[in-house]
Amino acid sequence: xxxxxxxxxxxxxxxxxxxxxxxxxxxxxxxxxxxxxxxxxxxxxxxxxxxxxxxxxxxxxxxxxxxxxxxxxxxxxxxxxxxxxxxxxxxxxxxxxxxxxxxxxxxxxxxxxxxxxxxxxxxxxxxxxxxxxxxxxxxxxxxxxxxxxxxxxxxxxxxxxxxxxxxxxxxxxxxxxxxxxxxxxxxxxxxxxxxxxxxxxxxxxxxxxxxxxxxxxxxxxxxxxxxxxxxxxxxxxxxxxxxxxxxxxxxxxxx
Numbered sequence: 182x183x184x185x186x187x188x189x190x191x192x193x194x195x196x197x198x199x200x201x202x203x204x205x206x207x208x209x210x211x212x213x214x215x216x217x218x219x220x221x222x223x224x225x226x227x228x229x230x231x232x233x234x235x236x237x238x239x240x241x242x243x244x245x246x247x248x249x250x251x252x253x254x255x256x257x258x259x260x261x262x263x264x265x266x267x268x269x270x271x272x273x274x275x276x277x278x279x280x281x282x283x284x285x286x287x288x289x290x291x292x293x294x295x296x297x298x299x300x301x302x303x304x305x306x307x308x309x310x311x312x313x314x315x316x317x318x319x320x321x322x323x324x325x326x327x328x329x330x331x332x333x334x335x336x337x338x339x340x341x342x343x344x345x346x347x348x349x350x351x352x353x354x355x356x357x358x359x360x361x362x363x364x365x366x367x368x369x370x371x372x373x374x375x376x377x378x379x380x381x382x383x384x385x386x387x388x389x390x391x392x393x394x395x396x397x398x399x400x401x402x403x404x405x406x407x408x409x410x411x412x413x414x415x416x417x418x419x420x421x422x423x424x425x426x427x428x429x430x431x432x433x434x435x436x
């Protein structure tokens with residue numbers, strides 16, 4: 182399922198986000214300087230509907246909105262793929278723990294103790310995992326100017342979710358490693374995982390102070406952090422799945 186959940190996002194969408202910021206900022210500057218009444222108008226001849234009368238400002242607004250759709254899609258993609266990844270990961274760990282529990286004798290304390298700790302970590306992970314509405318936040322980001330505030334809020338939530346997810350997952354993986362070691366299975370999980378934890382509050386505050394400029398870098402940082410997290414899963418998940426298949430037989434041979 183990984184190819185359907187941990188999809189890559191093209192970096193070109195970030196250029197549309199930058200274009201959206203530049204265009205909306207330019208529109209605001211023109212308005213504040215009082216140039217709206219002085220810009221020229223252009224007539225567009227159409228064979229069926231006659232002639233449309235568009236000012237340069239109208240064209241600027243249209244281009245700004247079109248660029249914002251690219252930003253909106255980027256926000257949707259970041260939230261949506263994080264939702265899908267966490268849902269798939271939840272199923273993976275649930276299946277892992279259920280197989281370990283069903284294949285462990287009740288007197289095998291070297292396995293049962295870390296297994297109990299792993300189950301507690303898993304339930305904590307499930308309780309704190311939030312399925313954000315990708316469509317809602319994508320639509321909120323489309324709102325002119327106010328959308329940049331919603332962008333900062335959405336990125337803060339996504340970043341915080343990823344930070345907590347990585348921290349709790351690290352504890353869970355360590356417990357699963359002890360479960361497998363107690364079942365005489367070779368170590369298949371990494372002893373440590375590189376954390377992409379970000380100071381979300383600092384990013385949010387500086388983004389507000391810089392009127393949204395830092396949020397553009399934050400978008401790129403979250404994209405990179407998510408993909409690094411996905412690559413770590415691609416590295417250890419095959420070994421984990423194989424270990425689950427061998428877990429019961431290893432316990433049986435040890436007994």
